[in-house]
Amino acid sequence: MCENNHQTSNHPSHFENQNDSNEIPTHVELKWDEFQEKIRGFRFFDPHIHMVSRTTDDYQNMAQAGIVAVIEPAFWVGQPRTGLSTFKDYYSSLVGWERFRSSQFGIKHYCTIGLNSREANNERLADEVMEILPLYIYKEGVVGIGEIGFDDQTELEEKYYRLQLELAKEAKLPVQIHTPHRDKKRGTERSMSIALEHGLDPSFVVVDHNNEETVKSVLDQGFYAAFTIYPFTKMGNKRMVSIVEEYGAEKIMINSSADWGISDPLAIPKTAALMVSRGISHDVIRKVTYENAIEAFAKSGQIHVSDFENGLSSDPSDKFHGNSVLRGGQQPKRNQNSLFID
Amino acid sequence: MISIVASMFPSYSSILYQVLQDHTTQEEIQWLDSIPKTDSLALMTSFVKTPRFIQKTTIQKTSQNLIPEIPGFQVEHWNLVRLSRVWLLTFVSDFPKDQCIQTIETLFDTAELNELVALFSALPLLPFPEVWLPKATDAVRSNMGFVFDAIAIQNPFPFQYFSELAWNQLVLKTIFNAKPIELIYGLIERKNLNLAFSTIDFVKERWAAGRDVPANVWQLVSLYVSESEISLIERLFLSEKEEDQIAASLICSESNWNSFQSLFIKYPKYKEEIQKRKWDWSKLSIVFK
Numbered sequence: 001m002c003e004n005n006h007q008t009s010n011h012p013s014h015f016e017n018q019n020d021s022n023e024i025p026t027h028v029e030l031k032w033d034e035f036q037e038k039i040r041g042f043r044f045f046d047p048h049i050h051m052v053s054r055t056t057d058d059y060q061n062m063a064q065a066g067i068v069a070v071i072e073p074a075f076w077v078g079q080p081r082t083g084l085s086t087f088k089d090y091y092s093s094l095v096g097w098e099r100f101r102s103s104q105f106g107i108k109h110y111c112t113i114g115l116n117s118r119e120a121n122n123e124r125l126a127d128e129v130m131e132i133l134p135l136y137i138y139k140e141g142v143v144g145i146g147e148i149g150f151d152d153q154t155e156l157e158e159k160y161y162r163l164q165l166e167l168a169k170e171a172k173l174p175v176q177i178h179t180p181h182r183d184k185k186r187g188t189e190r191s192m193s194i195a196l197e198h199g200l201d202p203s204f205v206v207v208d209h210n211n212e213e214t215v216k217s218v219l220d221q222g223f224y225a226a227f228t229i230y231p232f233t234k235m236g237n238k239r240m241v242s243i244v245e246e247y248g249a250e251k252i253m254i255n256s257s258a259d260w261g262i263s264d265p266l267a268i269p270k271t272a273a274l275m276v277s278r279g280i281s282h283d284v285i286r287k288v289t290y291e292n293a294i295e296a297f298a299k300s301g302q303i304h305v306s307d308f309e310n311g312l313s314s315d316p317s318d319k320f321h322g323n324s325v326l327r328g329g330q331q332p333k334r335n336q337n338s339l340f341i342d
Numbered sequence: 343m344i345s346i347v348a349s350m351f352p353s354y355s356s357i358l359y360q361v362l363q364d365h366t367t368q369e370e371i372q373w374l375d376s377i378p379k380t381d382s383l384a385l386m387t388s389f390v391k392t393p394r395f396i397q398k399t400t401i402q403k404t405s406q407n408l409i410p411e412i413p414g415f416q417v418e419h420w421n422l423v424r425l426s427r428v429w430l431l432t433f434v435s436d437f438p439k440d441q442c443i444q445t446i447e448t449l450f451d452t453a454e455l456n457e458l459v460a461l462f463s464a465l466p467l468l469p470f471p472e473v474w475l476p477k478a479t480d481a482v483r484s485n486m487g488f489v490f491d492a493i494a495i496q497n498p499f500p501f502q503y504f505s506e507l508a509w510n511q512l513v514l515k516t517i518f519n520a521k522p523i524e525l526i527y528g529l530i531e532r533k534n535l536n537l538a539f540s541t542i543d544f545v546k547e548r549w550a551a552g553r554d555v556p557a558n559v560w561q562l563v564s565l566y567v568s569e570s571e572i573s574l575i576e577r578l579f580l581s582e583k584e585e586d587q588i589a590a591s592l593i594c595s596e597s598n599w600n601s602f603q604s605l606f607i608k609y610p611k612y613k614e615e616i617q618k619r620k621w622d623w624s625k626l627s628i629v630f631k
Contacts (some may be wrong), residue, residue, distance in 0.1 A: 088451050096454045097485070100485075100488075138387060141454075157378070185582065
């Protein structure tokens with residue numbers, strides 16, 4: 001695939017199918033003060049967010065909004081990688097630098113590791129990546145294989161999806177499935193039936209990016225159904241509230257998938273605020289914004305709630321002696337209302 | 343630079359194994375025993391998987407001179423995962439040179455933070471130090487606090503193998519990151535003129551910005567400060583912090599410059615205590631930690 005960069009159809013952007021949806025961006029739905037009041041006291045867990053493409057300001061805002069832990073699935077960085085080294089560096093950043101940066105702002109960072117579907121189409125490189133995956137999936141804080149599955153639904157995508165399902169089985173790790181943007185319904189069904197064919201326990205599998213068309217089948221077959229609140233292309237949070245009203249909270253979880261596109265790292269707290277407004281019970285909100293994700297991914301044996309439920313155990317600036325993200329003695333939170341930058 | 347002979351390595355394994363035996367449960371030591379020590383892939387995946395089988399118990403007091411051939415190497419306050427990983431690496435040391443280097447390189451390439459800590463902690467025990475030297479100097483550039491600490495704090499590798507330039511960078515970055523310089527192994531032995539100049543520049547920059555520096559940093563400067571810098575020392579004497587005043591007094595007590603002796607007469611508060619050995623640089627580090 002990297003040999004044919006000019007074939008743009010192989011690399012559709014996250015903005016594709018923009019016209020398919022008339023969703024209003026989530027960030028204009030509530031007044032800020034109103035929003036903060038509604039989410040007071042909640043803790044949130046975002047099981048799908050690509051922090052590698054987000055800024056430190058996002059971490060600060062997420063922490064302030066009650067997000068205590070995140071899972072960062074390995075995915076596509078916006079352009080195809082051309083060699084194994086860049087995969088290694090990327091995976092290493094997920095378990096290394098990004099996790100460290102997150103901890104500086106009091107957020108526990110986990111990840112899922114996998115070869116993404118778009119890049120599975122470069123067979124030579126995909127084979128090389130498969131060789132090094134075992135050195136990553138057993139690392140501390142790796143809570144699953146992901147995100148894997150289908151994009152264009154090619155034969156090569158299926159080949160590497162199957163190989164990674166086997167790896168997940170062997171390592172007894174949960175799987176995080178990316179379902180395709182195009183031909184989603186068929187792609188979702190195909191992903192699930194292959195997972196079952198490989199003997200995976202559906203309670204170890206999180207099917208992501210669901211919508212009104214896929215949710216019933218996913219839940220009926222015993223899988224976890226994750227929903228991505230992502231403006232324009234995926235699920236809007238008003239629609240999400242309706243889904244929770246219809247299907248309840250069992251095995252449903254919400255994420256932001258925030259990445260390098262127009263997306264919102266506060267998608268979960270904002271959706272929670274909307275659910276509060278609509279009178280959904282706090283127990284249900286807690287399940288879909290916190291507990292269910294933990295229940296699903298804790299099967300990896302790598303999530304210990306005590307690590308984050310009351311915030312990370314120590315003051316980040318003490319713990320790391322002001323190193324790095326907090327350069328030369330910076331404080332974890334600067335005063336954004338001041339003109340002075342000391 | 344001293345080249346270490348490969349045949350010495352089994353003894354390192356057994357020394358570390360003894361510490362492991364003292365701290366692990368039966369189940370944990372059984373897992374460590376079960377790892378095939380001559381299989382490169384098995385050693386690599388076990389290195390990665392260690393936290394799934396070994397608890398992060400902190401190792402309490404051990405001998406400060408654990409491996410007599412490598413002064414400064416110690417495992418006190420490490421956790422068991424780190425020690426287990428370093429122990430596994432001693433078996434990689436027994437491989438033929440190419441295989442040993444390739445295995446360690448692969449682990450470096452794919453390492454996460456705690457694995458990097460173990461790898462850098464193991465450097466003093468590994469053969470072919472010249473191969474690891476660039477990685478060690480890179481680690482000093484790391485923005486990840488634990489990685490930086492693994493090479494800079496209580497690790498004899500930089501003392502033994504770093505060039506003066508790399509050594510000075512390590513010390514300066516330790517100061518910059520507000521970490522304890524007294525925990526750098528060999529700090530006093532490797533004091534040098536260039537480091538003193540850079541430290542003075544750094545202090546001036548900090549002061550210009552209205553920031554300060556820890557008082558024990560002045561020990562790097564003490565023997566090298568020229569008479570033209572006397573205003574810096576006078577400013578230290580005028581500091582509101584007691585540790586700064588003691589540092590200024592220590593500098594004057596170590597200096598042969600007449601102007602410094604005159605300054606000492608002007609600010610004699612700590613002179614007697616220094617003569618009675620109540621204060622030296624190490625005590626300054628401990629008391630004003």
